[in-house]
Amino acid sequence: MGLICQLPRAERAKLQRMLIGSQVNALDLETYLTQRRFADGRVCPICGGTHVLRNGRRRSGAQKFICKDCGKTFSISKNTVFSGTRKGLAVWMEYLNCMAEGLSLDKSAERCGITHSTAFAWRHKILDAIGKGTEGDSLAGIVEADETFLPVSYKGDRRAESKERPSRKRGGEIHRRGLSDEFVCIPCAIDRRGNALSKVAKLGKCSTQAVDVVLGGRIDQQATLYTDGDAAYRRFSRANGHTLVQIKGGRGTVKGIYHI
Numbered sequence: 001m002g003l004i005c006q007l008p009r010a011e012r013a014k015l016q017r018m019l020i021g022s023q024v025n026a027l028d029l030e031t032y033l034t035q036r037r038f039a040d041g042r043v044c045p046i047c048g049g050t051h052v053l054r055n056g057r058r059r060s061g062a063q064k065f066i067c068k069d070c071g072k073t074f075s076i077s078k079n080t081v082f083s084g085t086r087k088g089l090a091v092w093m094e095y096l097n098c099m100a101e102g103l104s105l106d107k108s109a110e111r112c113g114i115t116h117s118t119a120f121a122w123r124h125k126i127l128d129a130i131g132k133g134t135e136g137d138s139l140a141g142i143v144e145a146d147e148t149f150l151p152v153s154y155k156g157d158r159r160a161e162s163k164e165r166p167s168r169k170r171g172g173e174i175h176r177r178g179l180s181d182e183f184v185c186i187p188c189a190i191d192r193r194g195n196a197l198s199k200v201a202k203l204g205k206c207s208t209q210a211v212d213v214v215l216g217g218r219i220d221q222q223a224t225l226y227t228d229g230d231a232a233y234r235r236f237s238r239a240n241g242h243t244l245v246q247i248k249g250g251r252g253t254v255k256g257i258y259h260i
């Protein structure tokens with residue numbers, strides 16, 4: 001059983017949105033990436049040229065493009081977490097769904113038709129990307145901030161399991177209900193230009209410190225922060241002099257974070 005089943009329903013929905021973006025459910029990943037990459041027309045990710053044409057498909061089925069300015073070919077997943085693998089985007093999409101559902105590595109591997117070690121590598125690629133993909137961005141104007149949680153899955157990672165903790169007895173209770181140390185907190189924020197910040201901050205509940213780790217010094221002084229009712233954001237915005245609007249029971253504030 002995935003630890004994620006212990007997440008309150010609202011948190012689970014949030015995590016799902018963050019991993020795949022609310023729009024993606026209706027679309028496939030390739031369409032989604034295409035829309036994001038070429039939102040302002042077809043631009044080459046290598047030279048910035050605008051004479052980009054379709055150029056056949058890779059064996060995995062991925063659409064290839066060629067840039068007439070620099071002569072290079074690229075696929076839509078260039079510079080994303082999905083690039084450089086031989087698996088098609090449909091497999092990645094399935095894997096993201098597995099992750100959002102909190103399936104174990106073995107279960108995910110089985111459902112996606114990949115090996116256990118590929119599943120392991122992908123999980124870390126994705127978690128890494130959540131942290132690194134947004135470094136350097138800073139946010140301004142209307143900024144929506146929220147946090148989500150991912151289960152710390154020791155299950156299926158035999159090394160971590162044996163080193164860091166005694167493994168739980170089968171069917172044993174998780175120490176506490178709710179957002180215990182079994183989860184990592186991932187504060188995230190996005191502004192209206194689509195710039196986003198997110199990073200794995202800590203184990204357990206969201207705190208001012210966790211928010212500070214991710215958002216501290218990265219939000220324009222004049223920005224207006226929109227968050228849920230969490231006290232961590234009140235303390236953060238007071239300390240940093242931001243205007244704060246808290247939406248009671250705020251749900252679905254952060255979406256489309258997933259531009260890794």
Ligand SMILES: [Zn+2]
Nearest residue numbers: 044047067070
């Ligand atoms: Zn080019």
